[in-house]
Amino acid sequence: MGKYLLRRILQMIPVVLGTTLLVYALVFALPGDPVKAMFGDKPVNAAVAAQIRAEYNLDKPFIIQYLLFLKNALTLNFGNTFAGQPVISEIGRAFPVTIKLALMAFVFEAVFGVVFGIISGLKKGKWYDSVILIVSLLLISVPTFVTGFLAQYFLGVKWRLLPVTAGNDPGFLDLLMPAVVLGSVSMAYIIRLTRSEVSSNIAEDYVRTARAKGMSNRSVIVRHVLRNSLIPVVTYLGQDLGALMSGAMISETIFNVHGIGFLTYQSILKGESNMVVSIVTLLTLIFVVCNLIVDMLYAALDPRIRYA
Amino acid sequence: MKRRLLAVSAVLCSMGMLLAGCGSNGGSDSGQKDSKSVITAFDTEPQNPLIPGNTNESGGNRPDSLIFAGLVSFDAKGKASNEVAQSIEGNANSTQYTVKLKPGWKFSDGTPVTSKSFTKAWSYVANVKNAQKCSSFFSTIQGYDDLQKAGRLKGDEQLAGLKDVDDTTFTVTMSKPDATFPIKVGYLAFAPLPESFYKDPKAFGNAPVGNGPYKLESWNHNTEIRLVRNNLYKGNVKPKNDGVTFKIYTKVDSAYADVQGGNLDVLDTVPTADAKNFQTDANLQAYNQPGSVIQMFTIPSNLPHFVSGTEEGTLRRQAISKAIDRKGIIKKVLNGTGTQPVDFTSPKTPGFSKDLKGKDNLVYNAAQAKELWAKADAISKDNDKFTISYNTDGGYKAIYDAMINSIKNTLGIDASADPMPTFQEFRNAVDKRSIKGGFRSGWQPDYPSAENYLFQEYDSAAAHGNGSNDGDYSNQKFDALMDQAYAAPSTDAANAIYSQSQEILLNDLPAIPMYYDNAHGVASKSLKGLVADWENMPVYSQLHK
Numbered sequence: 131m132g133k134y135l136l137r138r139i140l141q142m143i144p145v146v147l148g149t150t151l152l153v154y155a156l157v158f159a160l161p162g163d164p165v166k167a168m169f170g171d172k173p174v175n176a177a178v179a180a181q182i183r184a185e186y187n188l189d190k191p192f193i194i195q196y197l198l199f200l201k202n203a204l205t206l207n208f209g210n211t212f213a214g215q216p217v218i219s220e221i222g223r224a225f226p227v228t229i230k231l232a233l234m235a236f237v238f239e240a241v242f243g244v245v246f247g248i249i250s251g252l253k254k255g256k257w258y259d260s261v262i263l264i265v266s267l268l269l270i271s272v273p274t275f276v277t278g279f280l281a282q283y284f285l286g287v288k289w290r291l292l293p294v295t296a297g298n299d300p301g302f303l304d305l306l307m308p309a310v311v312l313g314s315v316s317m318a319y320i321i322r323l324t325r326s327e328v329s330s331n332i333a334e335d336y337v338r339t340a341r342a343k344g345m346s347n348r349s350v351i352v353r354h355v356l357r358n359s360l361i362p363v364v365t366y367l368g369q370d371l372g373a374l375m376s377g378a379m380i381s382e383t384i385f386n387v388h389g390i391g392f393l394t395y396q397s398i399l400k401g402e403s404n405m406v407v408s409i410v411t412l413l414t415l416i417f418v419v420c421n422l423i424v425d426m427l428y429a430a431l432d433p434r435i436r437y438a
Numbered sequence: 439m440k441r442r443l444l445a446v447s448a449v450l451c452s453m454g455m456l457l458a459g460c461g462s463n464g465g466s467d468s469g470q471k472d473s474k475s476v477i478t479a480f481d482t483e484p485q486n487p488l489i490p491g492n493t494n495e496s497g498g499n500r501p502d503s504l505i506f507a508g509l510v511s512f513d514a515k516g517k518a519s520n521e522v523a524q525s526i527e528g529n530a531n532s533t534q535y536t537v538k539l540k541p542g543w544k545f546s547d548g549t550p551v552t553s554k555s556f557t558k559a560w561s562y563v564a565n566v567k568n569a570q571k572c573s574s575f576f577s578t579i580q581g582y583d584d585l586q587k588a589g590r591l592k593g594d595e596q597l598a599g600l601k602d603v604d605d606t607t608f609t610v611t612m613s614k615p616d617a618t619f620p621i622k623v624g625y626l627a628f629a630p631l632p633e634s635f636y637k638d639p640k641a642f643g644n645a646p647v648g649n650g651p652y653k654l655e656s657w658n659h660n661t662e663i664r665l666v667r668n669n670l671y672k673g674n675v676k677p678k679n680d681g682v683t684f685k686i687y688t689k690v691d692s693a694y695a696d697v698q699g700g701n702l703d704v705l706d707t708v709p710t711a712d713a714k715n716f717q718t719d720a721n722l723q724a725y726n727q728p729g730s731v732i733q734m735f736t737i738p739s740n741l742p743h744f745v746s747g748t749e750e751g752t753l754r755r756q757a758i759s760k761a762i763d764r765k766g767i768i769k770k771v772l773n774g775t776g777t778q779p780v781d782f783t784s785p786k787t788p789g790f791s792k793d794l795k796g797k798d799n800l801v802y803n804a805a806q807a808k809e810l811w812a813k814a815d816a817i818s819k820d821n822d823k824f825t826i827s828y829n830t831d832g833g834y835k836a837i838y839d840a841m842i843n844s845i846k847n848t849l850g851i852d853a854s855a856d857p858m859p860t861f862q863e864f865r866n867a868v869d870k871r872s873i874k875g876g877f878r879s880g881w882q883p884d885y886p887s888a889e890n891y892l893f894q895e896y897d898s899a900a901a902h903g904n905g906s907n908d909g910d911y912s913n914q915k916f917d918a919l920m921d922q923a924y925a926a927p928s929t930d931a932a933n934a935i936y937s938q939s940q941e942i943l944l945n946d947l948p949a950i951p952m953y954y955d956n957a958h959g960v961a962s963k964s965l966k967g968l969v970a971d972w973e974n975m976p977v978y979s980q981l982h983k
Contacts, residue, residue: 162862166869168485171880172494173574173894173905174869177586181569214487214640215659224660279691287698287721294699295692297685298661386685386692388661395688396483396660401862 138425142418149414150203150407154196157403164188164401168212186212186404199404203411209404211397217405220393221412228389231305231382232374235313240367243317247324247363248356254329262325266318274377278311278384295386308385312378316370323366327359334358361431368424372417477965477981480693480705481684483660487643490629491563491570496975499626501663501684504978505648506629509537509556510620511674516730516786516886516972518621521673522551522630522649524606531925532617539606544670545632546653553608555630557600561585562636563627567593572627575884578616594636615925617932618889625885651675651979652682661686678967678982697722697960703983704968704976706959710833713773722960728777729957729974730786732891735826736879736909736949738871743820746911746946750817755947756799757810758824761848763802767840768953776953782943783891784954786972787883789933796944800951804848811849820851825875827856829864834878841952868908879908879949886972887929888936893920896948911948 165179165188183189186209187198202209208217246266250259269277285307286294296304331337332355340350379391386392390409397405484498493502509523520526524538543551562568564576565585576582581598585591599611612619622628630649635642646654651673652665666681685702687693690709696702698721708716708724717724737755739746744754768776780797783790814820826842828834838855846853856875858864867873883890894905897920898912919939926932957970967980 160860160862162860162864162866164862166865167862168495169571170495171865171882171906172884173900175566175571175574176903177566177588178569178571178573181566181588185569212485213483213659214643220659223658282692282695287695290699294695294701297696297701298658383689384692386687386689386696388686392688393660399688400485 135422138422142415145418146411146414150200150411151196153407153410154199154403155192157398157401157406158192158195160398160401162401164212167401195403199407203408208408211402211405212400217408220405221390221408224389224393225412227300227387228375228378228382228391230300231309231312231378231387231389232371234302234305234309235316235374236367236371238310239313239317239320239370243320244324244360244363247321248328250321250325251328251359252332252351254325259325262321266321269314269318274311274315274380275384277314278308278381281307281311282384296388297386298388300387305387308381308387311384312374312381316366316374320363320366324359324363327362328355331355331359357431361428364427364431365424368420368427369417372413372420375416376413475680475982476683477679477681477978477983478683478685478701478703479976479978479981480690480702480707481663481686482688483686484663486571487640488646488654488657489570489635489639489643490626490631490648491559491568491572492643493626494571500975500978501654501665502629502646502648503626503650504652504665504682505646505650505654506626507648507650507671507673507675508624508626508628508630509539510624512624512886512972513674514969514971514977516788518624518886519674521624523623526620526623528617528620530927532615532619532927533612535610535612535619536603537608537610541606543649543672545630545647545649546668546670547632547634547647548670549632549634550605551630551649552605553602554605555632556628557596557602557608559631559635560600560628561596562593562631564597565591565593565595567591568639570627572625575622575625575627578612578614578619580611580613582613615921617924617926617929618885618887621885621887621929651677655681675979677979679979682978682981694960697962700962702962703965704959704961704978704981706957706970706975708775708958708960710836713775716958716960717774719960721963723963723965723968724958724960725968725970725976726775726956726958727970728785729955729970730784730886730972731880731882731955731974732779732782732784732951733776733878733880733953733955734782734949734951735828735876737876737947738873738909739911739948741875743814743818743822746909746948747913750814752946753810753814753817754820755950757807757814757849758845759799759947759950760801760803760807760810761845762841762950762952763844763848764800764953765802767837767844771836771840772953775956775958777956779951779954781940782895782949782951783888783936783940784883786886787888787891788886788929789888789936791937794937794944795941799944799947802844807848808850811851824851824853825856826853826877827858827864827867827873827875828878829859829861830857831860832878837952838878869903871910876950877908880955881906882973888933888940889920889923892936892939892943896943909948911946913942913946916942 165182166174187195210216246262250262253259285291292307293304337354340354379395382389382391383395394409481500482497485495486492488498488502490502490506493499507521510518511521512518522539522543524540526535526537528535560576563570564573564582566588579597579599585595601609632647651671653668655664655666657663663684667677690707693702693705694709694712697705737744745751764778779800780792781794828838842853842855868877881891894900895907896911898917900907901910916939919935923932923935957974961968964983966982969977971977
């Protein structure tokens with residue numbers, strides 16, 4: 131297990147290097163000049179523009195800019211934003227908010243997804259199974275920004291049940307609506323995944339054997355059916371935690387949550403490559419670590435994987 | 439069974455704790471609302487540290503214009519009156535000014551505002567080594583050119599034209615006549631800076647110390663900027679609230695929803711999607727009145743068949759202009775959030791006249807448009823496609839589609855809009871002069887003067903990359919009038935000359951005015967004192983509950 135872990139961690143190095151290079155190239159390839167755009171419709175003082183470019187290394191060729199970024203990043207210096215703030219402190223401010231939001235969405239989708247999925251799977255064909263299926267289909271097919279705006283308008287503006295936007299230092303209630311909106315699509319997928327797994331496992335030979343041996347219905351379902359059904363669900367959930375972090379962008383801009391998505395959106399608009407690349411690197415790390423945890427969990431859930 | 443009960447109660451417990459946590463949060467919120475005198479307002483994250491000379495966009499301008507006070511201030515209508523200045527007196531041809539300061543002004547840290555607070559600050563901004571975005575505003579002051587050679591400068595060189603006589607008097611020598619100077623100094627870039635600024639300008643920009651009606655309490659980056667009343671301020675502004683908290687957004691839509699939901703007091707714009715309803719929404723109060731921004735499109739002066747100064751070019755420009763049904767577009771596409779233009783400045787500009795000769799060229803007239811186009815075709819037949827470029831990230835699509843349709847249907851020519859995805863890309867193409875057709879051009883003034891619209895956009899000194907004359911328009915008569923206006927003995931005399939110069943523009947149409955952007959926005963029902971100023975912004979200091 132230790133060797134396996136070490137190998138996986140070493141694999142992360144090329145993944146992170148490759149991602150940063152790719153993202154840096156993409157931001158670099160964005161059309162337009164962020165320094166000129168700072169002047170808006172107003173006349174650009176060429177000498178001033180050159181000074182600003184030099185200050186942020188924007189006057190150097192792409193590969194030099196990238197190497198400089200890497201060199202600084204190794205010493206944990208991610209540079210400054212155009213507003214003169216260290217990138218690292220901006221991320222440090224926004225990250226906890228996104229983690230809070232993503233975890234709330236995660237708990238929501240995991241709990242409701244699995245519970246409704248099991249109910250559906252065990253009681254296939256009943257009316258509540260159909261209702262759950264229809265609702266999950268709706269959630270999957272409607273884009274997040276539509277559900278977001280609808281929720282905001284009805285729950286926030288019209289009926290005043292929840293705060294319209296999250297704003298500064300958001301608490302549980304402030305984040306409830308954005309988290310539910312963010313987690314709703316994944317929840318729908320989890321319902322469907324769990325449902326199909328449960329309903330196919332329940333017809334398996336080992337379930338019949340267990341029942342024949344006189345095991346109670348509850349033990350059969352908990353020990354055999356659920357344990358086996360949850361393997362793909364855990365895989366999905368693990369990968370989704372990373373996706374939630376990065377996918378928070380839409381939800382964060384709609385509900386004005388000052389997290390990573392909000393910061394990324396703003397930085398892309400301003401062409402702040404250091405900020406964008408730093409955030410993406412961080413998200414890549416999260417993805418890789420989540421995957422690692424999923425693989426470890428696999429081993430715990432299924433002994434065959436452990437001994438292979 | 440027991441174990442399960444335990445699990446359920448654990449979940450309930452943690453839910454309870456979370457709820458309790460947010461309960462205390464809500465408590466502090468309502469505590470804030472009890473002190474009713476703090477107003478919350480929309481803002482975007484400032485692009486740069488809050489240094490006046492480096493602030494040229496609204497995200498930084500909103501807070502900065504409350505933190506700093508200049509020599510003069512403008513009222514809501516754009517009329518200038520002395521603020522820190524006791525008097526600003528110029529000589530006969532506006533080449534030298536003597537500025538006297540009112541005694542006793544202090545920065546919010548208690549240090550005095552002296553002549554040096556101005557002259558040193560202006561030199562700092564003008565000095566190219568310091569990379570301040572507003573440096574070109576000082577270009578008419580003597581010594582500016584010497585401060586433009588980055589290689590030879592250290593950053594603390596002073597403008598040769600500025601001389602401190604004593605603590606409350608200084609003189610300004612211009613390199614060429616500048617009658618607008620006494621108005622220009624009301625622009626943010628001319629604000630005074632305290633001595634503490636020079637020790638660490640970047641740190642200062644995150645915690646600016648000014649002499650304006652408000653002072654910065656905290657700037658939580660990407661989240662909010664809190665301003666509170668500055669008790670040391672003694673100028674023209676009489677705040678009716680105890681503070682303004684700017685909440686930072688990336689999307690106007692969420693700010694609009696916040697105003698509807700009572701989470702935000704004032705938003706100085708309206709999302710395109712809500713333009714139709716914002717004036718009738720019962721949850722809001724709204725304002726919508728002619729403003730200072732003019733929206734146009736420029737036709738490059740050397741565009742084949744449209745060449746400026748030639749008979750054919752002039753006929754075609756007039757034909758295109760008359761083929762646009764501005765009234766219809768303003769009503770249907772803008773839902774009344776614009777105003778039919780009659781000149782090249784705006785109704786909020788001092789000296790504005792709605793009776794200039796040639797203003798008919800900005801009025802829709804299908805028959806005349808066709809006639810003018812036919813006359814031009816008689817000189818030389820134009821079979822080229824006519825395009826107008828614009829950036830799609832500014833919400834102009836519907837307007838440009840409508841406008842192109844109007845031109846196409848009226849003149850029966852092959853016209854189309856050429857959308858470009860981002861503002862950055864669009865500006866790049868404009869700077870490179872690579873657009874072969876018309877292109878969007880909007881102008882938001884920095885200070886309320888016709889000069890700020892006309893010189894920057896149409897004088898040949900501002901063409902070919904030296905300013906914002908992006909169409910490279912050049913007309914000697916117009917240039918001569920600009921020079922005359924700069925040397926005029928008074929603002930009124932200058933304004934008369936500016937009117938004259940606009941009649942040339944109304945004939946030549948270097949750019950085609952489309953509409954004045956209305957100052958429009960929304961506020962919560964309970965807010966009082968909502969007025970828009972000449973910059974299309976609410977007068978924050980007058981808002982109260």
